[in-house]
Amino acid sequence: MDNNIYQFSAKSNLGESVELASYQGKVMLIVNTASDCGFTPQYQGLQTLYQDHQAQGLEILAFPCNQFKQQESGSDEEIKQFCDLRFNIKFPLFSKIDVNGDNAHPLFNYLKTQAPGLLGSEGIKWNFTKFLINREGLVIKRYAPSTKPEDIESDIKKLL
Structure with missing residues (x-):
């Protein structure tokens, strides 16, 4: 198995399977998101980054997660409506997942081992943890939820 993120797939917000290999050659920012969080306004900053750099090869992948104080309790459809109405996001939104625990999505298990958090902890502490991926599908850096x-x-x- 290749040691990059192209080995994974995930369900889109519409329920379709998306092979991450379809993003090969792109720089990616993968984020676990929530609609009812203090960091939710970061959707706007993510959309601005996407608008400014998509043409150069940036993709932002948003993975809603309800594991932190149930701040993402809506259905996939409700989450999409919220993101469209509040932030008019244009980057890919995926189906709601777990990022920690026994049911964590394999992609996030991989991201956590490739870029551990503070003091080497692997668990994701909160919504809007961000992972930067280079054009070869390698995890470059992990950013805290508070990082705008x-x-x-x-x-x-630098990666574009």
């Missing part, structure tokens, strides 16, 4: 999307822009530009 605009603060990641210089790192993204």
Whole structure:
């Protein structure tokens, strides 16, 4: 098995299976998101990054998660409506997943081992943890939920 993220697939918000290999050659920012969180306004910053850099090869993949104080309790459809109405996001939104525990999505298990958090902890602590992936599908860096999307822009530009 290749040691990059192209080995994984995930369900889109519409229930279709998406092979991450379809993003080969792109720089990716993978984020676990929530609609009812103090960091939810980061959707706007993510959309701005996407608008500004999609043409150069940036993809942002949003994975809603309800594991942190049930801040993403809606259905996939409700989550999409919220994101469209509040933030008019254009980047891919995936089906709601778990990022920690026995039912964690394999992609997030991989991301956590490739880029551990503070003091080497692998668990994701909160919504809007971000993982930056280079054009070869390798995990470059993990960012804390409090790191604003605009603060990641210089790192993204280096990879584009």
